Amino acid sequence: MVNPQEINADMEAFWDGQGGRTWVARQQHTDTTLASVTDALLTFAAPRAGERVLDVGCGCGAPTLEFARSVGPAGSVAALDISGPMLAEGEARASSAGLANIEWRKADPATAPLDQYDLLTSAFGTMFFGDPVGAFANMRHAARPNARMAIVCWRALAENPWVEVPMTAVARHLPPRAEPVPHAPGMFAFADPEHVAGVLTASGWAAPQFEKFDIDLDIAAGHGLEEAVVQSMQIGAVNSWLRNQPEMVVEGAIVSLREALTPYVKGNGVFLPGAMWLISSRPI
Template sequence: MPEPISQTEYWNGDVGARWVGMQTELDRVFAPLTAALLDGAALRPGERVLDIGCGCGETALLAAERLGPEGAVTGVDVSRPMLERARERPTKGAPITWVEADAQVHAFAPGHDLALSRFGVMFFDESRAAFANIRRGLRPGGRLAILCWRALPENDWVSVPRDAVLTVVPPPAPPVPGSPGPFRFADRDGLAALLAQTGFSKIAVTPVDRLLEIGRDAEAATRFAVTVGPIAGLLRELDDADLRDRAVAAVRAAMPSRNPVRLGSACWLATAINPG
């Protein structure tokens, strides 16, 4: 069995390249969730904002528009290819600084008004250290707003294609509890407790449910499902091309017949305050 790779290696390898290639599609699919995050973050003109796990830059760019020219955004990610894509994109409003760094240990300048993240906080090796470090970058009274996935069975956009693949290939080993992964913070109470343990107060964890348009038709939806997200990892590990083709065909057959293809998503929006 190969040695597990670090998250930095993971997001700088094939996965990071796939996400860059699918940047436009990912931003379109996740747009309803991105809007929910930015609305929940309650950005104010002129604020200084950290975007943790900024990826290809969508949340940072949209935040910059809301902040206006007097604000400032710092987008932080470990993935060089995704940051390169972010730097290529046109900006409006606040200036954006793109930083290749690990938010678990990076020495953030203090005094930020807000730290936000769209699906970037579930992949830390040490979550407690990471959130404590992020809090040190906030001013007293500064805010945290993060979006993370609820449990896999609540997310049809993942579970429908995954269940289809598992009719063809054996299921993977279950993840180690607390290990990096998309559904790491599915437990609401556990997430709230973690934020409290790392010094945050006034913690609220509220559900966000949205339909995601994952493709204009079954073919496009299948391409999205097998290229990014948890199911893509299952297929990448298949050495048998025929088996992979059968798995992809099973995904295509499982997609709803209506066009465009929409499937449900379920997230937590967690907000908190740095008491200082």
């Protein structure tokens, strides 16, 4: 049984290292693919002028910048992440956009002392916590009495063909893999509403509300099939699966990936269904 400290150390090694650098390199593409998710999160969270926002797992900060614009100069965003390269990218983007109301901070929100906030948000960041109850309890302590939470997470793999199709295509070139551990930290850790409700209610939050958000994601970001293949190879599980594999295996996997994505090509896009939860709660 791996303990939360080990999970957090592994996560930090990935996001603060090569994983984070790859995300920075692919960020423009990823932001385009996820632009409507950012819009949906903003509408769902409804940040108000003057509010203080805590954005955890902010990464390169596409949603962070929008929250900063929404709260305006009288408000502010504390943007926390464990990835130095991604934070540096976010900070550079904020600076070119002339946004001075974001504090970029390399810290783990599970354990770091936090300033008070009105709105806790995260776009695909909370699923990676090694100890989610500890993390949400720590964040709960800094919530103002009328604070609210609005986060977005992935639903199950089977509901997300944009991930499942590339994984299935590549898996046939590799030895069988162990079944994933339910709720283990990672992309789909918050897919099960019962598990999320358990985590939140155990850490001082009200029983959460779940809203489905479904959308066809253009994994090519408007740049055609080959870009979709590259993106699928670089971001997500397929990347770690193919690391250190012989060239012949990687070449075979690319051919299968291209074949599997071809039916989803529409113009310059490659559109596959994505399924998310928009989750809200408040401190109790």
